Amino acid sequence: MSGAEKGAVLILGAASDIARATARAYAAHGHPIQLAARNVDRLSADKADLETRSAVTVTLHELDALDTASHKGFVDGLPELPHIAVSAIGVLGDQGDNASDPDKATAIFRANFEGPASLFLVLANAMEARGSGTLIGISSVAGDRGRASNYIYGSAKAGFTAYLSGLRNRLAKKGVHVVTVLPGFVATAMTEGMDLNPRLTAQPEEVAQAILNAGEKRRDVVYVRGIWRLIMAVIRSIPEGIFKKTSI
Amino acid sequence: MTRLSGWGRFPVAACKTRRARSEADVAAALDTPLIARGNGRAYGDAALNPDPTLDMRGTDRMISFEAGTGVLVAEAGVLLADVIAAFLPRGWFPMVTPGTKFVTLGGAIAADVHGKNHHRDGSFRRCLDWIEVMGPEGEVTRTRPGDDLFDWTCGGMGLTGVILRAQLRLAPVATGWIEQEVRAAPTLDAAMDEMEMTLDRPYSVAWLDCLASGRDLGRSLIMLGRHADLSDLPAGKRAAPFATPDKTTRRLPFDLPPALLNSATLGTLNAAYYARGRRKTCKHLVDWDSYFYPLDTILDWNRGYGKRGFVQFQCVLPMETAREGMRALLKRISASGQGSFLSVLKRMGPAEGRFSFPMEGYTLALDFPATDRALDLMKRLDDIMTAFGGRQYLAKDARMEKRVLDASDPRAKAFAEMRAQQGLTGRFTSLQSERLGL
Incomplete structure (x- = not known):
């Protein structure tokens, strides 16, 4: 495929570190880029960056991930239905606050599950009708098992992981591919100040490369660093009676 | 933490x-x-x-590029590697580059880095149209060549404020290839004669066998280069002159055991490298990445010295004392039996700016494991360097004493006074600035 024929890539939640790295990686491969975020004007410097580095077309699109009623209009308003859509929408919050305040908990549920699931619902239907496309959802290893330290965020991500799995199943024969990306720890604004083991912590550029490869090779579920597959397999295998007494 | x-x-x-x-x-x-x-x-x-x-590194946006002139505006966290990836395919290359492409623009400005073309093209400051620096009260100043702030910031090691953005000029190139010529010089004098005779070459650097002694002292391979033109490429490569082989990067996955590096292994390596280079002295084409950044293909090569780490010693000696001074340094190193993986000798062009490292003369760069013995040897080298009127490169320095800096580089005092006057002391500070009293 020559550069001019490459399909557009839509980045949902385009202001995050992972989203920025992902947009760069796709732009470097010649894809036109659609950046979608709240207050999207703040991304004009990122648009200039992508256009300067890669000489591709970049468009900015206002998006409120929590306003599910607007999602159909949002997708219809894109300059073209993207070839690939990546959801980097997510909010971690503080587990202590999340677990004690129903409003905060609900906000985490909605931002990590409801919003991205609703957007993918609209995109999936449009891609199914077209008969092609790739949906890439960034979920989390926190969704692999609920733990005391992050189960509000983790349960929302578990919902999103299950949603992506179902969507993949539904669209497998319709020409639309669905990828679940599980980054593990990533050195981003979200985790700044946390004391993370460097061997378990990926850089945003590493996640971006994993996303690109997964889309290209039509992988289903991707752990960015392989060690997380092992860690989560162990964590999932601990019997509940023992697990409930641990503090992992 | x-x-x-x-x-x-x-x-x-x-x-x-x-x-x-x-x-x-x-x-x-x-x-x-x-x-x-x-x-x-x-x-x-x-x-x-x-x-x-x-x-x-989070401020790494490119802001604009003029395709006609090669003028780039970018934030300070952009890497030279990003600049090359974006613009070499369009026929542009950094005017000045150090030996690694993994430096940020801000770092290149703060250290006022130099490359293999310093004798002709000067240091990094020469490619800058302006830089923007944030001062201690958050004020942002756009400063240009000729301004005091510009002059102190290039080479000022980040101690004049935070470098935010820069406008730089890239150099037009016709291909991604370098025509390299290797010349063997059996002695230090021969190496320096050769470098004096090849001052018209765009790129020039010598790898030096720092363990050779006696009549072999200072034997070197001089590597000359220039950007290849389209007509220099074999017919098969002309259709895609910027397509160079993708480097398979390797990573040193663990610290090498210190015992691996001793005078016997290093002596053998150095001698073999010299012998190999001497046989290959004709002109040949090398891709830009192998030519400018041979070590970048081994990511984390700094682990080669083991857990304890390593220290670089890089000084420059003025023309008048360079021959005698280099001989004295090399004799001291050779006698110590503590070799260096990589010893580099380079002819530098005229000094510019008030606190940049380069001066007209010769620079020698060596690395040593951070052992007590090597640190002790470096103190001896400090004294020799000072006696011959040389100074050290702060981007490499990890251990120099304040008295050595004061004795060898009188500009340090003026720099520290300027910092005090401008209210920068105690606002922009590093372990190095504390150690050296800057």
């Missing part, structure tokens, strides 16, 4: 890092004394400050 170090992994210090993603983040960090850090390629403690070290 993270355990942070420079590229040499010596010294290591507990530092709180804060990542800046925007100008506002930089301004917000100014309430405590800080040093800005780029990609951590300075070897020693120049970009270490306990609380905080301001990580500028």
